[in-house]
Amino acid sequence: xxxxxxxxxxxxxxxxxxxxxxxxxxxxxxxxxxxxxxxxxxxxxxxxxxxxxxxxxxxxxxxxxxxxxxxxxxxxxxxxxxxxxxxxxxxxxxxxxxxxxxxxxxxxxxxxxxxxxxxxxxxxxxxxxxxxxxxxxxxxxxxxxxxxxxxxxxxxxxxxxxxxxxxxxxxxxxxxxxxxxxxxxxxxxxxxxxxxxxxxxxxxxxxxxxxxxxxxxxxxxxxxxxxxxxxxxxxxxxxxxxxxxxxxxxxxxxxxxxxxxxxxxxxxxxxxxxxxxxxxxxxxxxxxxxxxxxxxxxxxxxxxxxxxxxxxxxxxxxxxxxxxxxxxxxxxxxxxxxxxxxxxxxxxxxxxxxxxxxxxxxxxxxxxxxxxxx
Amino acid sequence: xxxxxxxxxxxxxxxxxxxxxxxxxxxxxxxxxxxxxxxxxxxxxxxxxxxxxxxxxxxxxxxxxxxxxxxxxxxxxxxxxxxxxxxxxxxxxxxx
Numbered sequence: 001x002x003x004x005x006x007x008x009x010x011x012x013x014x015x016x017x018x019x020x021x022x023x024x025x026x027x028x029x030x031x032x033x034x035x036x037x038x039x040x041x042x043x044x045x046x047x048x049x050x051x052x053x054x055x056x057x058x059x060x061x062x063x064x065x066x067x068x069x070x071x072x073x074x075x076x077x078x079x080x081x082x083x084x085x086x087x088x089x090x091x092x093x094x095x096x097x098x099x100x101x102x103x104x105x106x107x108x109x110x111x112x113x114x115x116x117x118x119x120x121x122x123x124x125x126x127x128x129x130x131x132x133x134x135x136x137x138x139x140x141x142x143x144x145x146x147x148x149x150x151x152x153x154x155x156x157x158x159x160x161x162x163x164x165x166x167x168x169x170x171x172x173x174x175x176x177x178x179x180x181x182x183x184x185x186x187x188x189x190x191x192x193x194x195x196x197x198x199x200x201x202x203x204x205x206x207x208x209x210x211x212x213x214x215x216x217x218x219x220x221x222x223x224x225x226x227x228x229x230x231x232x233x234x235x236x237x238x239x240x241x242x243x244x245x246x247x248x249x250x251x252x253x254x255x256x257x258x259x260x261x262x263x264x265x266x267x268x269x270x271x272x273x274x275x276x277x278x279x280x281x282x283x284x285x286x287x288x289x290x291x292x293x294x295x296x297x298x299x300x301x302x303x304x305x306x307x308x309x310x311x312x313x314x315x316x317x318x319x320x321x322x323x324x325x326x327x328x329x330x331x332x333x334x335x336x337x338x339x340x341x342x343x344x345x346x347x348x349x350x351x352x353x354x355x356x357x358x359x360x361x362x363x364x365x366x367x368x369x370x371x372x373x374x
Numbered sequence: 375x376x377x378x379x380x381x382x383x384x385x386x387x388x389x390x391x392x393x394x395x396x397x398x399x400x401x402x403x404x405x406x407x408x409x410x411x412x413x414x415x416x417x418x419x420x421x422x423x424x425x426x427x428x429x430x431x432x433x434x435x436x437x438x439x440x441x442x443x444x445x446x447x448x449x450x451x452x453x454x455x456x457x458x459x460x461x462x463x464x465x466x467x468x469x470x
Binding site: 062092 | 386387388390392393398400402403407
């Protein structure tokens with residue numbers, strides 16, 4: 001099938017952004033953490049000097065932003081030194097954190113750099129019971145305290161709500177808590193997905209088909225009520241938006257949608273890459289099994305432009321969904337982009353395959369129902 | 375005297391060269407970024423504190439075909455805009 005759009009995408013000379021897992025360690029063991037027990041958790045953490053040396057290479061490559069993650073980045077005693085290295089090398093940064101270790105003094109330091117795009121805190125409930133169910137007792141209060149330290153220093157704070165079986169009925173209260181009590185401008189959602197530790201607790205953690213339907217309905221309604229301030233790139237809200245569009249297109253027999261009919265759901269490998277805590281370059285922190293080379297040994301630009309595995313992932317967008325037995329008769333094929341390659345790898349063992357996790361047809365066949373359009 | 379001044383780009387800015395000789399000029403202190411066309415990239419790269427506007431124009435004319443007669447004034451406007459935004463300056467005491 002040819003949808004009339006060019007299959008060729010230009011590749012930047014170097015990545016625009018790089019995700020850095022600066023540590024494998026975390027003070028929590030959340031039941032749906034994608035990091036632990038995945039290929040992302042490997043080797044020993046790099047030293048301060050090794051990271052600082054790599055930041056100089058990022059500077060030479062004109063990388064604009066880094067995302068500092070882990071594990072839990074605030075566990076590193078040298079975090080300030082690392083952030084100073086990022087700033088010295090002309091980059092901005094974001095941090096992904098569980099929030100529990102953020103002090104007033106650390107928030108003041110981050111604010112003073114003037115280079116922080118955002119700090120994302122995970123808050124999964126409106127009260128301790130729903131947040132702590134999978135994150136551990138006492139961590140709701142600590143996360144909220146960390147978030148308030150950031151707010152007090154005027155750092156842009158974002159919140160990620162991971163939806164699971166213990167908070168799917170708490171979504172309205174979560175929205176009220178985040179918007180009305182914490183005065184956040186918005187928040188993002190996803191769902192506990194079949195990766196990392198979640199694979200061991202899938203039945204306890206992952207939404208059932210009915211719960212997924214409920215989450216979509218609730219989030220669409222809340223997003224209307226709060227005027228679009230809830231966002232999502234994956235999980236029930238993203239699926240609700242995309243699946244409703246796909247269903248409307250199918251019913252109206254519309255022309256194929258842009259970039260659909262091929263494995264084109266993720267453009268990450270065209271603008272960013274990641275580094276594991278042990279210094280191995282990987283295409284994405286969720287695809288840590290694909291090793292591209294080591295920092296401070298292999299040339300970042302060379303790896304970025306010419307590594308066969310990155311080229312293979314970029315060429316993914318030329319693979320027609322019609323090549324897959326599971327898709328070729330599907331009525332949604334002209335409106336589908338094949339979903340996340342990392343989830344495809346985790347579930348079926350191949351990145352260059354559609355992911356069944358976010359497949360509308362499979363969801364409906366399992367008894368799922370689409371919400372009413374908002 | 376103005377003709378003798380040698381503009382110097384801020385070392386804090388990031389010139390991120392992309393395909394087709396275009397570039398992004400990124401200010402990490404604000405997060406702002408600007409697209410530069412190939413001629414602008416050429417000029418920006420010569421804001422090294424050693425070249426006057428006249429020097430830059432000479433190099434540009436060698437690099438580009440059919441440079442318009444009034445190109446110099448447009449290059450000056452571009453440099454003035456960079457200076458106004460704090461993206462370039464002139465060494466204090468030199469030609470001032």
